[in-house]
Amino acid sequence: MRTRLLALAIVTGLGLATAAPSNAATSRIAVHFDVKKGQQPENLALAPDGTAYVTFATARQVAAVSPSGVIKVLATLPAPADDGADVPALGFALTTGIVRTADGTLYFLYASGDPATTGLYRLNPGREPRRIAALPANGLPNGLALDVPAKTFYVTDSALGTISTVPLKGGPARTWSSARELAATGFLGANGIKVRHGAVWATNLDQGTLLRIPITHGRPGPVEVRATGLAGIDDIAFAGRRVVATLNAPNKVVGIDAKGRVATLLTDGLQNPTSVAVRGRTLYVLSAAYLTATDPNLIHATLPRD
Structure with missing residues (x-):
């Protein structure tokens, strides 16, 4: 994976030349x-108390990180027999997206290359994942x-270039959109995803785009490309009228306004940032160090005012 990302970094490192002047956030490694x-x-x-629930990709784990920085592993997914060699593009098994519901239940994704284990999991407090x-x-x-x-x-499926739906209670996954704007063009396509104000927002890492897809009676409307030139875009979050995005290989967190203009918010301490969350004016940014292999971390940053 590191070799693939190095190639990606060389190619996508050129994609930010048109970014707007920065309005930087102040930050610290927590x-x-x-x-x-x-x-x-x-x-x-x-969580409401500031606990960050994270997926540790290469360890196949889900963990809780307390506000004081204590790490507690909650679950470790079993390794497939081939260690995930069949996982497209990456060649190793990994835990990926995670959601917490108001009752404290965690839901997360596991990509193993194995039909028996690849899927969406539920993790109730004190129990084994299912x-x-x-x-x-x-x-x-x-x-x-x-x-x-x-x-x-x-x-999102980054290899197949799709967005699927699954009922909260579980059940069969159904392909919701396979629009060309979600497709991979060499490495990984559809990546980060959020739902807001009656629309699905998604990113495409290969195409460097931020997308909005209206939800119309449960079905996808026409794909709207809201921003381009976002080399290595991974995860997104919302901060008021802005979208905040992590740019993995370029080592940046950026803000994107309603007109698609990009401003750099954070570079200090980043080690291939993968995920971002916003609470008030505080940014929580994860770095996986996929390329640097030096210092994966969690950063707390204060957003500048609009």
Whole structure:
């Protein structure tokens, strides 16, 4: 994977030349993770008390990180017999997107290349994880978002270039969109995903785009490309009228306004940032150090005012 991402970094490192002048956030590294233990965080979900629930991709784990920085592993998924060699593009098994519901239940994705284990999992407090939906083993389920009123999960597949839906209670996954704007063009396509104000927002890493897809009576409307030139875009979150995005290989967190203009918000301390969450004016940013292999971490940053 590191070799593939190095190639991606060379190609996508040129994609930010037109970015708007920066309005930087102030930041600090709150937690250092251990790369030797596979603690390369891929995605996070916040609890009201400030606990960050994270997926450690290469360790196949789900963990809780307390506000004081204490790390507690909640679950480790079994390794497939071939260690995930059949996982498209990456060649290793990994835990990816994660969502926390109001009752404290965690839902997360596991891509193993194995039909028996690839899918969406539920993790109730104090229990073992249970798969509630199978997902294609020849795909790479990556981003996970919950439409709370509709009780529906949306799942991006970065290899197949699709968004699928799964009922909150579990059940069969159904392809919701396979629009060309979601497709991979060399490495990974549809990636980060959120649901907001009656629309699905998604990113495409290969195409460097931020997308909005209206939800019309449960079905996808026409894909709207809201921003381009976002080299290595991974996860997104909303901060007022802005979209905040992590750019993995370029080592940046950026803000994107309603006109698609991009401003750099954060570079200090980043080690291939993979995920972002916003609470008030505070940014929580995970870095997986997929390329640097040096210091995977969790950063707390204060957003500048609009």
